[in-house]
Structure formats: C-alpha cells, structure tokens
Amino acid sequence: MRWRAVAKPLRRYLLRRADADAADDILAETMLALWRRIEDVPGFGKGHVTDPDSMPPWCYGVARGCLSDARRADGRRLRLVERLTRTAPPPTPGEVDHPELHAALGTLGALDREVVLLWAWEELTPRETAEVTELTANAVSIRLHRAKKRLATLLDRKNDDKAGHEMDGGRSNR
Known part of the structure; x- marks a missing residue:
C-alpha cells in the first residue's frame, strides 16, 4: 500500500x-x-x-x-x-470564512452535512460516500439531492445554474 x-x-x-x-x-x-x-x-x-x-x-x-x-x-x-x-x-x-455557507450547512443534520462535504470537498461518488458512512449508495444519493436542494434554497440560489460547475462542458456555443 x-x-x-x-x-x-x-x-x-x-x-x-x-x-x-x-x-x-x-x-x-x-x-x-x-x-x-x-x-x-x-x-x-x-x-x-x-x-x-x-x-x-x-x-x-x-x-x-x-x-x-x-x-x-x-x-x-x-x-x-x-x-x-x-x-x-x-x-x-472554518466558521470565520463563508459564514452564510457554514450557517446553511449547520441547518443540516450531521449525516447529511457529512454526505455533502464528502461529495463537495473530497469529490467522492455516492458509492464511495456510502462506504465511508455505512449507508447504501441509493440512500447517499437521496440525502445528497435533498441536502443540495435545501442548501440552494437557504443560499438563495434558485436559478438553474449549478454553483462552481461549468454548464457548457467546455464546448463553444456555435
């Protein structure tokens, strides 16, 4: 190893x-x-x-x-x-930087917050997150979807753009 x-x-x-x-x-x-x-x-x-x-x-x-x-x-x-x-x-x-984000994350349950952080910061897939948290991959996907939706609402991101993700995939608009 x-x-x-x-x-x-x-x-x-x-x-x-x-x-x-x-x-x-x-x-x-x-x-x-x-x-x-x-x-x-x-x-x-x-x-x-x-x-x-x-x-x-x-x-x-x-x-x-x-x-x-x-x-x-x-x-x-x-x-x-x-x-x-x-x-x-x-x-x-970490609460000093990005207080709105930390406040929003604080509204999530501990397990939901851990799922979001493993996905966002550690870039783990739902299958990998499931192994870390001892949940099923399906349960992780559902928790992640609901948590992201709740965070988006709390952070007033009600548009269709996903924060931090390129929408065009690097392709030109031609």
Missing part, C-alpha cells in the same frame, strides 16, 4: 473538519488504526481486491471514526474545562 498516497487525501479531509494540530494527531491515530487493521484494508492483506480505488473510501471511513473519537474526547475535555473555569467554548474551525 502506498501510505503516502493515502495520507495526503486523509490529511486534507481532516483539515476541513478540525484545526491543523488536531488534524495531524487524528491522522496519526488513523494511520495507526490502518496499520493495526492492515489485513482488513481492501486491496491489501488476505482479501486482495483488484480495484485499487476501493481502498481510499475505506480509509476515509477509518479516519471518520478516529475524528469522531477525537471529537468525543475533546467534548469531554471541554466540558471539564468549562466546569472548572466557566469559559465559553472556542469557535468552530
């Missing part, structure tokens, strides 16, 4: 969900978990899979679990600090 090839996208995935120090720690935990479960990694170990593209979604799923563990640990730590010092929690990473 090319660990560096897996580590770079996983680090980008984690940086979008946590601050840089936490992302590095979570990446280290993820890589350790992958190493411990090396026999379970698709395309590696006993059950060799010929499709090398099946490995990254599986690794994203492991990273997602490590991120959840870290968030739970941070939550426990934060509650303790708040109890001891009576301070407010720090702002969530």
Whole structure:
C-alpha cells in the first residue's frame, strides 16, 4: 500500500473538519488504526481486491471514526474545562470564512452535512460516500439531492445554474 498516497487525501479531509494540530494527531491515530487493521484494508492483506480505488473510501471511513473519537474526547475535555473555569467554548474551525455557507450547512443534520462535504470537498461518488458512512449508495444519493436542494434554497440560489460547475462542458456555443 502506498501510505503516502493515502495520507495526503486523509490529511486534507481532516483539515476541513478540525484545526491543523488536531488534524495531524487524528491522522496519526488513523494511520495507526490502518496499520493495526492492515489485513482488513481492501486491496491489501488476505482479501486482495483488484480495484485499487476501493481502498481510499475505506480509509476515509477509518479516519471518520478516529475524528469522531477525537471529537468525543475533546467534548469531554471541554466540558471539564468549562466546569472548572466557566469559559465559553472556542469557535468552530472554518466558521470565520463563508459564514452564510457554514450557517446553511449547520441547518443540516450531521449525516447529511457529512454526505455533502464528502461529495463537495473530497469529490467522492455516492458509492464511495456510502462506504465511508455505512449507508447504501441509493440512500447517499437521496440525502445528497435533498441536502443540495435545501442548501440552494437557504443560499438563495434558485436559478438553474449549478454553483462552481461549468454548464457548457467546455464546448463553444456555435
């Protein structure tokens, strides 16, 4: 397995969900978990899979679990600090830039938000997202469609143009 090839996208995935120090720690935990479960990694170990593209979604799923563990640990730590010092929690990473988008994403449920972020930022297909989230590909497609529709309404994008996507596919209008 090319660990560096897996580590770079996983680090980008984690940086979008946590601050840089936490992302590095979570990446280290993820890589350790992958190493411990090396026999379970698709395309590696006993059950060799010929499709090398099946490995990254599986690794994203492991990273997602490590991120959840870290968030739970941070939550426990934060509650303790708040109890001891009576301070407010720090702002969530990334909320400073694009506040309208973060506000709109905040209206989605946690799983719907994760599906949208995996699709938009990690560029995973519904099949790959399904593997990460342990849903079916059909459920991911439905959640993604509904979430995008809701976000478009919240962000007042009621036109037919898809934000960030070229509509002409690079062809001339002649």
